[in-house]
Amino acid sequence: MAQVLEFKLPDLGEGLTEAEIVRWLVEVGDVVVVDQPVVEVETAKAMVEVPCPYGGVVTARFGAEGTELPVGAPLLTVAVGETADGRPAGDPAGADTAGSDGASGRKPAAEGSGNVLVGYGTSHAPARRRRVRSTGLAVNGRPRTPEPARATRPADTPQGTPDPQSGGGKAPADGPVPVISPLVRRLARQNGLDLRELTGSGPDGLILRADVEYALRAAASQDRTDTAATAAAPVPTATPAPAASSGSTPSVTRVPLKGIRGAVADKLSRSRTEIPDATCWVDADATELMRTRAAMNAAGGPKISVLALLARICTAALARHPELNASVDTGTREIVRYADVHLGFAAQTERGLVVPVVRDAHARDAESLTAEFARLTEAARAGTLTPAQLTGGTFTLNNYGVFGVDGSTPIINHPEAAMLGVGRIVPKPWVHEGELAVRQVVQLSLTFDHRVCDGGTAGGFLRYVADCVEQPAVLLRTL
Known part of the structure; x- marks a missing residue:
């Protein structure tokens, strides 16, 4: 059967x-x-x-x-x-x-x-x-x-509008509340909403987040109506304003913060709330770095990306300044330092900003880093990154120079402790060997959690990165 x-x-x-x-x-x-x-x-x-x-x-x-x-x-x-x-x-x-x-x-x-x-x-x-x-x-x-409890709610019924045919209803006073998501419970609790008074629009009367948001909007609208009625009662009637035409276009557009955009918003808000961040920056002459890359690529084999060279410099700098490869455990009031570098990098996609993570970046050479950056970037743009590939980073490299800007003060990727920002590399006048010359100049910035280190450590890290950019031979000490 x-x-x-x-x-x-x-x-x-x-x-x-x-x-x-x-x-x-x-x-x-x-x-x-x-x-x-x-x-x-x-x-x-x-x-x-x-x-x-x-x-x-x-x-x-x-x-x-x-x-x-x-x-x-x-x-x-x-x-x-x-x-x-x-x-x-x-x-x-x-x-x-x-x-x-x-x-x-x-x-x-x-x-x-x-x-x-x-x-x-x-x-x-x-x-x-x-x-x-x-x-x-x-x-x-x-x-x-x-079964009627599930099938009678049309698949295209908008969420947030309870469907009287869905088979749902208010929970009995002594029965369980039909809620699965902890997020829905927390949202109702934070706004003083009794879930037993709601009719769920989900299967079998399941209360969804949209139901809670709909109830909150309805309550807010009712409060505004009551307040307006109370305030308008003693005032003499004035000449009414011309009504907007039925074909007028709304003056505002509301975009739901959900999916990738919602997750990014929550993470950035938490970072700004919890982390006392500071930023320092320096200009560096990247002419020799670009020449070194050109020589590597001219020698044959896979092409080496600028991002891979910057990542290699990052891991060498973190070996010298491990304080920045860390996070803060607020529950135990401890700084957690990591022996391995799992390097996140910012990638802009049609679905929003994501930060894929290169595992064990400290153990990879320039060729391996180039290949991994390419693989993860392609997956990010295709939307096929797994949750494991988007979590677990210990330090982030942010190349905002691809947007044609020189500098930025980025928000730290919580719960990490630091982020290195790289601006565009462009020809600029520069004093080289005592004479004015046109050189390839880049601005580097380091945003760091002031709880894990002081300005001396942050400055030492950034200065080492700049030295490696200006004189790539400095990296030979750590290879």
């Missing part, structure tokens, strides 16, 4: 509590195998293809593309096992006997992988993906639809 199993949005790691559906990879009626990717979602950190732990026929999908779902919300349902006449679930000839007892807790006929992201370890033979003629399993000759 076939069973209908529900696959819920899994925990994608790194404390993420929600994801947005970018693209469905399967449709209702498709046959899927264990660990086959079924949907592409966007988290606050990366784009992820989510594999399904069940093999069978897709009977329902929950959420349209662009819909944001909390972790634990249903993604799709899959009919697994065999029908009464021995046919696999989804076979048109045997679909009319399929059952729907997947929620009964019985062991499914087709075991899932047990891990929906990595290390599946399953050995099921791959099955051919095919489409059945109906939109789902049939019961008594009629197409079967998902």
Whole structure:
């Protein structure tokens, strides 16, 4: 007997509590195998293809593309096992006997992988993906639809507007509140909102963040209306202002802070709140560095990037000044210094600014660094970076010169303790060997956490970097 199993949005790691559906990879009626990717979602950190732990026929999908779902919300349902006449679930000839007892807790006929992201370890033979003629399993000759509590909420219903047909409702006074996301609970708690008074628009009445935000906006609008009515009561009626035409364009545009942009906003705000940062900078003559790079590339082999040479200089400087390869544990009031350098670098993409991390940068040469920067940059632009590739950095290199600017005072990438900024390298008048000459000049800046070191250490680090830029032979001492 076939069973209908529900696959819920899994925990994608790194404390993420929600994801947005970018693209469905399967449709209702498709046959899927264990660990086959079924949907592409966007988290606050990366784009992820989510594999399904069940093999069978897709009977329902929950959420349209662009819909944001909390972790634990249903993604799709899959009919697994065999029908009464021995046919696999989804076979048109045997679909009319399929059952729907997947929620009964019985062991499914087709075991899932047990891990929906990595290390599946399953050995099921791959099955051919095919489409059945109906939109789902049939019961008594009629197409079967998902359970009313989930299926009656249209996939394109805007979040934040409770759907009276969703099967949801207010939680009973003595029952559990239908909330999964800790973010939703915290948002309601911070604003004094009783979740038991809300009607969830999610599956089975699940209360989503959009529901809480909608309730808060409604309350704020009501407060403004009441305040305006109270203030206007004793005032004589004045000549009304001309009403705006129905076709007028709104004077403001509101852009939701979510996804990558929201994550960046939260991280930058936390950095500014927690870290007492300071910035020092210096101009350096990069003529010899550019000549050295040209000589390396003329010798044959893979081309070496300027960013890779600057990264090599960074790791050498951090070996001399390990105080800056650190973070601050505010809970224990301790400075945590790292022996290894995991170097983050700022990469601008269509989805916003991301900071991929080059692992063990201190152990890589210029060729290896060049290749790794190229690989991670390509993944960043394609939106395929994993959460692991975006976390764990100990120091960041920010090449804002690509934007055509000379200097900047960047915000430290929390929880790191420092960031080296590099401006554009351009010809400028420079005193060289006692005479005025045109040289390739770059401005270097170091923004650092003043808790981990004082200005002397920061200045020593930046001066060493500038010396290596001006005289690359200085690096030979550390090679």
